[in-house]
Amino acid sequence: AQKVTQAQTEISVVEKEDVTLDCVYETRDTTYYLFWYKQPPSGELVFLIRRNSFDEQNEISGRYSWNFQKSTSSFNFTITASQVVDSAVYFCALNSYGQNFVFGPGTRLSVLP
Amino acid sequence: DGGITQSPKYLFRKEGQNVTLSCEQNLNHDAMYWYRQDPGQGLRLIYYSQIVNDFQKGDIAEGYSVSREKKESFPLTVTSAQKNPTAFYLCASIPSGERGQPQHFGDGTRLSIL
Numbered sequence: 001a002q003k004v005t006q007a008q009t010e011i012s013v014v015e016k017e018d019v020t021l022d023c024v025y026e027t028r029d030t031t032y033y034l035f036w037y038k039q040p041p042s043g044e045l046v047f048l049i050r051r052n053s054f055d056e057q058n059e060i061s062g063r064y065s066w067n068f069q070k071s072t073s074s075f076n077f078t079i080t081a082s083q084v085v086d087s088a089v090y091f092c093a094l095n096s097y098g099q100n101f102v103f104g105p106g107t108r109l110s111v112l113p
Numbered sequence: 114d115g116g117i118t119q120s121p122k123y124l125f126r127k128e129g130q131n132v133t134l135s136c137e138q139n140l141n142h143d144a145m146y147w148y149r150q151d152p153g154q155g156l157r158l159i160y161y162s163q164i165v166n167d168f169q170k171g172d173i174a175e176g177y178s179v180s181r182e183k184k185e186s187f188p189l190t191v192t193s194a195q196k197n198p199t200a201f202y203l204c205a206s207i208p209s210g211e212r213g214q215p216q217h218f219g220d221g222t223r224l225s226i227l
Contacts, residue, residue, distance in 0.1 A: 009153070033213040043201060045218040052213055091155060097212055100146075100171070103155040 002027045004094050004104035012110045013082050021077040021107045023092030029053075034068065034075045035093040039106070045091065051075060082111045115140045119204050119219035125227045126191065126198060134189045134222045136204035143209035145187035146216065149173060150201040159202075162187055163209055191224060199225050 003026040013019045025034065036048040049059065051068050059066045063080045079086055092104040117138045126132045136145065144163045148156040158171030162181040176195025181187055187206075191198045201223050205216040 004155075031212075035215055037215075037218075043203075043221040043223075045203065045205075045216075047215040047217070050213060050215055095213070100158055100161065101156075101216060105153070105155040108153075 002094055002102045004092050004102050006092055006104035006107050008107045010108045014112050015084060016081050018080050019082050021090050023075045023104060025073050025094045027096060029096040032096040036077050037091045039089040084111050084113055087111045117204055117206055117217055117219035119222050124222055124224045127227050129193045131190055131192050134202055136187045136219060137185055138206045140206055142206035144207045146205040147189045148203045
């Protein structure tokens, strides 16, 4: 069975602090995809990034960066110099071919001014 | 612009009543999904459809029904058999046949019991 764990239920930081959101996944498939989504208070899920299981290169996009480590089955998400607009619930998700998406429980991030 | 439209944004259900949530997409995606989100929890799959006139139960299908008569539309009916319908419902779509594509989501419908 596939599973995604986000151990941090809620995180609060002060603006300009760096914050890392953890994601640990379980799958027996050798080919799979990992995703991060942002859910702002308005409710819609916004796609942030996708990673396939064969590409362990870390990725940086502005203040966002992602660290994928197959050895520890982790796909962590770091926000540098956080801003109030980063306040949202963040979901990590896993998908393999022929399987439905599996979402983690989400981490609620509050960035305080 | 292409996207997924869910309506209504807020919906109230009386006891014993069936209600239908609308989901329309103009992305030309083959597969569509319905998720339920409860406070502090992740997304749980209710139903999904890979192709017109075909759909499968997800993890929590009891008390719900769907139809897929058109590629663009995947309405969800919350029946009176669903005893705890209060939740946030999200519709998503994805192009079939393309591995690793992210799901696109609508803005959601918040359902409450009167």
